[in-house]
Amino acid sequence: MPRIAADNVLEHRRLVRERIFAAFAELMLEGSYDAISMSKLAERAGIGRTAIYHHFKDRDAVMVAFATHETSEYVAALQDQLAASDQPAERLRIYVRSHLSLGETPLHKQRGYMGFGPQVYGALPAEARQEIREHVVAVEQVLAEILERGVEQGIFAITDVGATLSLIHVVLGARHVPAERVEEFVLRAVGGLLRSEESDPLL
Structure with a gap:
């Protein structure tokens, strides 16, 4: 998965959250809320499937x-x-x-x-x-x-x-x-x- 460049940990977390939000919005447009999974979010956001749980506990x-x-x-x-x-x-x-x-x-x-x-x-x-x-x-x-x-x-x-x-x-x-x-x-x-x-x- 691509690394996210940032000057510090807080900036890194903000950038990752923005990518997750963008992925969530795209998936909502493409289907339904029920069809969204954490693995799909992680894949669309370009982050690891386990890394997403460092930011959110669930969908x-x-x-x-x-x-x-x-x-x-x-x-x-x-x-x-x-x-x-x-x-x-x-x-x-x-x-x-x-x-x-x-x-x-x-x-x-x-x-x-x-x-x-x-x-x-x-x-x-x-x-x-x-x-x-x-x-x-x-x-x-x-x-x-x-x-x-x-x-x-x-x-x-x-x-x-x-x-x-x-x-x-x-x-x-x-x-x-x-x-x-x-x-x-x-x-x-x-x-x-x-x-x-x-x-x-x-x-």
Whole structure:
């Protein structure tokens, strides 16, 4: 198996984990979660079949770590985008556009940042499901804060932030609807469109 060049042990472990994550994503695209084994992951990642167990104890651990990594990366990128505005309506637009942009690659069409779907999620041990859920909550909290700020400023007409959050995520899952229509629907639903936008005949 090829050696992985690194300046130190920590960097080596990071690089190996990245290769395992890349292998996991590829195998998920090619088949199903049930078809993935640790030996297949090791072979695809270009590491030894026993070496992979130095990083993860089993396939479920790989999935949890992968989901954690992907969600952390997404939240960090999202926060960078949101820093461009302090206006709730514009921040909601950014959130919607960021989420919808995840569907632009085949891999994200299959998994999305919220997880791999109920079939895979439901097959995980309870502890693993809880770990993944904690990271999903981190994404939901970003949206909750946007909605709450909009309500405080009298921009959003929302009576139940939790229910609205869930409904928005359902709408964002409508991948066959044009992104601009989804964005328009969400902003109108919360009362976040500006009057000038509402008078625009193109909307």
